[in-house]
Amino acid sequence: xxxxxxxxxxxxxxxxxxxxxxxxxxxxxxxxxxxxxxxxxxxxxxxxxxxxxxxxxxxxxxxxxxxxxxxxxxxxxxxxxxxxxxxxxxxxxxxxxxxxxxxxxxxxxxxxxxxxxxxxxxxxxxxxxxxxxxxxxxxxxxxxxxxxxxxxxxxxxxxxxxxxxxxxxxxxxxx
Numbered sequence: 748x749x750x751x752x753x754x755x756x757x758x759x760x761x762x763x764x765x766x767x768x769x770x771x772x773x774x775x776x777x778x779x780x781x782x783x784x785x786x787x788x789x790x791x792x793x794x795x796x797x798x799x800x801x802x803x804x805x806x807x808x809x810x811x812x813x814x815x816x817x818x819x820x821x822x823x824x825x826x827x828x829x830x831x832x833x834x835x836x837x838x839x840x841x842x843x844x845x846x847x848x849x850x851x852x853x854x855x856x857x858x859x860x861x862x863x864x865x866x867x868x869x870x871x872x873x874x875x876x877x878x879x880x881x882x883x884x885x886x887x888x889x890x891x892x893x894x895x896x897x898x899x900x901x902x903x904x905x906x907x908x909x910x911x912x913x914x915x916x917x918x919x920x921x922x
Contacts, residue, residue, distance in 0.1 A: 765906075768913040769801050775920035781857035781887075782809035783916075786824055786849040788836065789864035789880060791815060793909045809856045812849055820863075824848025837863050837875050839892050846883030846890060858920065859885040860912045866904045880908050886919045 763771070776783055785794045795811030798804055812823050817836055820826040826844040834840050845861035853859075864880030871877035878897045883890065893915070897907040 765797050765910055769797050771917045772913055773801055773807050776807040782855045783858045784809045784849040784853040784856040785811040786845040786861040787813055788815055789866045790862050790905050790908050794860055794912055797909055809853045837865055837881055839881055842881035842883035843892050846885040850885050857887050860916055862908055862912055866901045878904050884919055
């Protein structure tokens with residue numbers, strides 16, 4: 748399932764802090780008996796780190812792929828190099844392929860989060876300004892992708908990305 752949502756968010760979402768979101772993800776995954784994998788570029792493993800900060804996470808967190816370079820996206824996740832060339836690393840097709848690759852390369856996982864973006868302070872373009880992030884979630888075989896743009900410095904963009912990725916996963920996993 749693909750969805751379109753507003754593409755700009757000015758700051759991290761205020762409704763729950765990241766540890767509370769991780770706890771909600773853990774609860775839902777444990778209820779289902781599922782495992783989670785992550786495929787991260789612009790966050791450099793921060794989503795996996797947030798997940799594994801919670802004691803007992805080995806019961807629901809399978810693995811994380813840090814695929815910062817294009818070569819890593821191709822080699823570790825199977826993202827088609829031609830897709831990266833055609834659309835750029837920060838794009839819907841790449842986020843989708845990263846989420847699918849994380850699932851394919853971590854057989855026990857039934858859920859995956861993928862993020863690829865431009866955290867800054869450099870690297871932005873008029874078409875993809877600093878703060879642009881593409882997300883991919885795969886939950887029980889269903890794919891969702893979304894583009895967001897976060898304002899702020901590098902740390903703020905990365906923190907907002909982690910928060911939004913987890914918050915959306917909570918929603919996708921349901922009650």
